[in-house]
Structure formats: structure tokens, C-alpha cells
Amino acid sequence: MxxxxxxxxxxLSWQDLVIGAISNINDLTQQLNLPQMPHYxxxxxxxPLPYLSRIELGNPQDPLLRQxxxxxxxxxxxxxxxxxPLDEANxxxxxxxxxxxxxxxxIIVTGSCAINCRYCFRRHFPYQDFQPDSRQWQLLFEHIHNDDSITEVILSGGDPLMLPDKRLQWIESQLAAIPHITTLRLHTRLPVVIPQRICPDLLNWIAKSRLNIVFVNHVNHANEIDAKVIEAMQILAQHRVVLLNQSVLLKGINDATDELVNLSNALFGAGILPYYLHLLDPVNGAAHFDVDQQQGISLINQLRDRLPGYLVPKLVREVPGDTAKSLIR
Ligand code: SF4
Structure with a gap:
């Protein structure tokens, strides 16, 4: 440790920071000057250490620690x-x-993440059953090629930026060769939890791509954004990456107007626009984070009173079987 x-x-490189992430409760409590506790x-x-460094020492209620x-x-x-909860296998x-x-x-490109978020809706996801092998990758590209209604491909996981850049570049090149694909979107938490992930190899393939590149980041609290994160986002923006954010509304972490106002302002300061505020997906093990829908609506209404419209995220819930996210108002 x-x-x-x-x-x-x-x-350290981002790869070494992933390998060196805290992975047991004893190391976590020791690093943060907290009393020992069991893992449940x-x-x-x-x-990972860059995220750990933003947690207040000795504070068991710290909003980053709670995540x-x-x-x-x-x-x-x-x-x-x-x-x-989202019945994705269907x-x-x-x-x-x-x-x-x-x-x-x-496309679920990996089951790995750089951080394990306790509220994650895929915390029980059988990733091993969903990883395409090399023949299935070809079938997958053919499927996208044969359906010209598809214009955008989203890389998800896990965290797609856990893949080596060579692999990401290969995926990008296969998609860029399909004429009707215009946009490659990555749902990622890595640039925030380990800003060192914005490295020359990543920027190299992004700069060469003919596709619109969109990063939908995942930040839930203003304290997650420090100077290194801002620097990483500035570099991405210079490489014409569109920067959006999705958050989850989490009890005890960001379920207060001031916290959400601070979050939107901090995101904007880093060049990121708030996109979605998700109501919690009802996944086993995360019920203690759940915020009532009425409270979510009331919080969004208060944000509208205090922020310009472009800094108010859309409150949404994902419902299995629906053809779009459900906008909650
Ligand atoms: S980074 Fe995303 S996919 Fe990974 S544990 Fe956190 S919420 Fe889940």
C-alpha cells in the first residue's frame, strides 16, 4: 500500500494507479484515519489513490467516502x-x-472499473456472459453495419477507458469505417477518478478520429473535481471531445439543493455540462442510497430557481422496456 x-x-501511470487502488477495508480505514470496520x-x-486523496481524513460522513x-x-x-434492475439481458x-x-x-466492452461505486446498478451484472470473443466482435460490427438507422455507438462497461488504447483505437477504427456512424460516446468515470488516464496514447487516437467523440463523465459531488480533473478536462476539450456528466441522486451524498448547485457549478468550471441526474436504479445492496421521486422533483425545481437552464440536469429514471429514459417532472 x-x-x-x-x-x-x-x-504514476494510470495503469499503475489502477493496480495500486485500495482494495480492502483495513487499508481504506488506515489511510483515512478511521476506526477499523468489517467488510460486509x-x-x-x-x-484509486487520486480519488482517495480528495476524501477528508477522519470523516466517516465524507460524501466521496460514502460512495x-x-x-x-x-x-x-x-x-x-x-x-x-434494468433487465439488460433481454x-x-x-x-x-x-x-x-x-x-x-x-457495447459492453469490459467488466472492469477503476473504482467500485456501492450504488452501481451493474454490481451483480454477469459480465463474463456478455464479453464478445473475436468472432462475436465481427458479428457485432456487421450488425451495426447492416442497420443504417444506427448513427451513434456507446462504449460502456464497467468502464471503457479501462481498455488499453490500442484496443480502443481498433474499436474506433472499425466503427469509423461504417459510413452511417457519426458519433462515438464513452460512458466513463476514469478521467475523474484517475485524471492521469488522459494520456498521450488516448489523445492520439481521439485526435485522428473522424467521429464526434463524446465523454459522458460520472461525477456525483463537487469535491470529486480537483485541479487535476480540471486540467484533464481542458485537454480533452482541446481535442474537441464533448464533455457531459451524469450523476446519480444519492441519499446523504448529493440530495440537497446546495450540494447539487455546487456540483453543477464545479462541472461547468471544468468545462462539463450537467446532462442527467438519475434516480437510483433499484439494485440489491443499494437501497440505503435511494431518494424518493417527489424529493428529486422538488430538488430539480429548486435548481431551476438558482441556476441557468443549461446547468440544470434532466431528472430521469430508466425503466426496463421503455424506448427512452423517462423524464421525471
Ligand atoms: S464506475 Fe460506473 S460501472 Fe464502475 S462501479 Fe462505478 S458506477 Fe458502476
Whole structure:
């Protein structure tokens, strides 16, 4: 374990920062000057050092710590909560491909993440059954090629930026060779949790791409954005990457007007526009994060009073079987 006080970790590569992420509760509590506690879940702890460094020492209620700390509440079963809240297995015409919405498809390119978020709706997802092998990748590209209504491809996971840049570049080149594909979107938390991920190899293939590149980041609290994150986002913007954000409304973390106003302002300061604020997907182990829909509506109405329209995210819920996200008003 590299102690936080040893700042040499700041110059490590993103790959080494992924490998060096905190992966057990003892190291986490020791690094943060917290009392020892047990780990309660089969979903492991994973916290990379750049993210850990933004957590206040000795504060068990820190909003970033709450996103990664396993609590006994994860063991409670709650009515309406399931292992697979979005029923994604029913929308996969090919391994790795999820096709729910008109005009776009989503590819699950990896089951790995740089951080394990306790509220993750895919925390029980059987990634091993959804990874395309090399023959299935070809089928997948053929499927996209043969459907000219598809203009946008979303890379998801896990976190797509966990793939090596060579692999990402190969995927990009296969998609760019399909004339009707205009946009490549990545749903990623990596540039925020490990800003070192914005490295020359990544920028190299992005700069050469003919596709519109969109990063939908995932930030839930203003404290997640520090100077390194802002720098990483500025570099992405200079490479004409469109920067959006999706958050999850989480009890005890961002379910207050001031927190959401601060989040929108911090995102804008980093060149990112707030896009979605998701109501929690009802996944087993995360019920203690759930915020009532009425409270979500009230929070959004208060944001409208305090922010320009472009800084107010859309409050949404994903409903299995629906052809678009449900806008909540
Ligand atoms: S980074 Fe995204 S996919 Fe990975 S655990 Fe967090 S919410 Fe889930």
C-alpha cells in the first residue's frame, strides 16, 4: 500500500494507479484515519489513490467516502430491489450489444472499473456472459453495419477507458469505417477518478478520429473535481471531445439543493455540462442510497430557481422496456 502522505503516487501511470487502488477495508480505514470496520459484501472495495486523496481524513460522513465504503445496510433486502434492475439481458441481440433505443447501440466492452461505486446498478451484472470473443466482435460490427438507422455507438462497461488504447483505437477504427456512424460516446468515470488516464496514447487516437467523440463523465459531488480533473478536462476539450456528466441522486451524498448547485457549478468550471441526474436504479445492496421521486422533483425545481437552464440536469429514471429514459417532472 502506498501511503497518501507519499506524494510520489501522483507521477504514476494510470495503469499503475489502477493496480495500486485500495482494495480492502483495513487499508481504506488506515489511510483515512478511521476506526477499523468489517467488510460486509461480495462486491469488493476499490478506491484509486487520486480519488482517495480528495476524501477528508477522519470523516466517516465524507460524501466521496460514502460512495465507496461498504456499510452493513448493503446486506438488507428491500422490496422492489433486485440483482438486475434494468433487465439488460433481454435487450442483447448479440453478446456485448445492448439495443434499447432508436438510433444508437451500447457495447459492453469490459467488466472492469477503476473504482467500485456501492450504488452501481451493474454490481451483480454477469459480465463474463456478455464479453464478445473475436468472432462475436465481427458479428457485432456487421450488425451495426447492416442497420443504417444506427448513427451513434456507446462504449460502456464497467468502464471503457479501462481498455488499453490500442484496443480502443481498433474499436474506433472499425466503427469509423461504417459510413452511417457519426458519433462515438464513452460512458466513463476514469478521467475523474484517475485524471492521469488522459494520456498521450488516448489523445492520439481521439485526435485522428473522424467521429464526434463524446465523454459522458460520472461525477456525483463537487469535491470529486480537483485541479487535476480540471486540467484533464481542458485537454480533452482541446481535442474537441464533448464533455457531459451524469450523476446519480444519492441519499446523504448529493440530495440537497446546495450540494447539487455546487456540483453543477464545479462541472461547468471544468468545462462539463450537467446532462442527467438519475434516480437510483433499484439494485440489491443499494437501497440505503435511494431518494424518493417527489424529493428529486422538488430538488430539480429548486435548481431551476438558482441556476441557468443549461446547468440544470434532466431528472430521469430508466425503466426496463421503455424506448427512452423517462423524464421525471
Ligand atoms: S464506475 Fe460506473 S460501472 Fe464502475 S462501479 Fe462505478 S458506477 Fe458502476
Amino acid at each position: 502506498i501511503p497518501l502522505t507519499d506524494t510520489s503516487w501522483q507521477s 459484501s461480495a462486491f469488493p472495495i476499490k478506491v 465507496v465504503l461498504c456499510l452493513p445496510a448493503e446486506l438488507q433486502n428491500s422490496p422492489g430491489f433486485t440483482d438486475h 435487450y442483447t441481440p448479440l453478446p456485448g450489444l445492448i439495443q434499447k433505443y432508436q438510433g444508437r447501440v451500447l
